Amino acid sequence: MPLSERALIERIRRRASSRKFSAITRGIGDDCAVLDPPPGHELLVTTDFCLENVHFRREWHPAKAVGHRCLVRGLSDIAAMGGDPLAAFLSLALPAEIPQKWVDGFFDGLLALAERWKVPLAGGDIAQSPQGVMADIMVLGSVPRGKAILRSGGKPGDVLYVTGTLGLSVAALQAFRAGKKPTAKSTPRHFFPDPRIDIGRLLRERKLATAMIDLSDGLSTDLSHICDESGVGAVVYATSVPYVGGENGLEFALNGGEDYELLFTANPRARVPKEIDGVPVTAIGEIVQRRGMWLEDKRGKVAKLRPRGWEHFRGEKK
Template identity: 45%
Template structure:
């Protein structure tokens, strides 16, 4: 046994037992508190660093690992490259920042065709041009097996306006952008129909899996206007990411089952399988929409702004006291504890 902070940890414990979030908590305990330069450290979608009197840096990084985060059996390398950058842009959006530059680390076996690397970068650069983000460097390395892509994005935000996970207050309304659950359904279809032509409905869900839309413009608006009290992007799924936000804000939440926004494609897919579209919305990860909380006095302004931007935003619940936990008002208005959790690395490997 070894002592780690205040906890006694067995030397034989594995990452599967600890899980992604347990590992992060263990590592975070060893990291110094924020300083005059580091304004927001680990625990949010991105870190915030003091740049100058009129701007702060936002820094985030994510990696995609072959056979864990993508499978070349049903993914093109251009799709993989696009998504590698998109997931990082979504983190910047969740902090209310404007992405400006990115770096890429790539590891691949020596036998990898050069055109594979070309396609990965083509996918990233297609998205980068759309958001005005410059590729400024990175690194490459040999790998014994599989491809790994690590992307770091740098963004800017006005001082004191970055939106964290920790500002939700009692009575705030809970909102999401777009629709939920499409990406998970798209991945299911890909795994089932590797060599079969998908229907139009299935193609819609597959596109949502491969080509998420980082909500940068709307995140910037929420930040500049001070409308969002807390925000997080939906990478691990609504159930999991809402839990992260509530834990950071030390609050509870009451979700309204009948308000979850699901696309027509997902509704049709779920009906065909005799399954609940709501379950996809709760559990499905990698939608990369924004989950945010708003003071009731700002609700009308937020909804009007989203309408002007032709972006769907949906109120799905209310922030409550921490002691009430996270609950779901389901069919027949019954309120039940939300025990569903989303994806967690290591525990699902």
């Protein structure tokens, strides 16, 4: 059984004290939080569910990793716009039978990541859930007016880039399904992914990216969002996609999901660094005028690339 609603909110309030943040006039404790965004900036707002047995399993994921991954989902969206996070809000529904120890672990993970990126938890809601933990994270961010990097800016001829190494997160899930016990040590990118906020900001500041998205559903599906919004197509070079070997390596990289890396397009003349903050930045393809997506293999053979990443309502499959 968790603490009472009142006691729980008091505990969160104590732990999440947002006094030291200049953008927060009023944090936890009133009807609304009062925010004071930097002058000349626009607000970014994103919200994402984190649901038991959809996004995590209590028997697979330590509470700390669940809290961390919950906040990462929002921070990664802010990164994908080239923005800086301002404040986070958490709506949390807990089943009556959950131990307070689990709840404390969840906040350990969430607040450690919030601290690392200096994002105050400035409000939220608590309710009893009829079944399973349900967390909805909302993150507000800011970006200089008119400078957000949209999904819609891709142009034919642009080069397609991705940060990091893909497919590691889904590989950990597959290991769980096979009865193995992957750990944060063996697969940190699954349990404790770091959001690519600094990279997103640098790409915006240096005007390098023309379009950007974070990889939550999987490269094939998230690339289709860039293509749809930009009104373009794309060719991906299979041999360039950064993944760790293994028979399913490429499949995991293309369709796995929850990589929380950045996928972006850039003008071919843009000087995109090969590495940013120790994270590799790899050219994996190009944007073309013709709508659709194609995968080119090492012999130059081209096949249709379909969006086969994560989709809710398609039944559990990965």
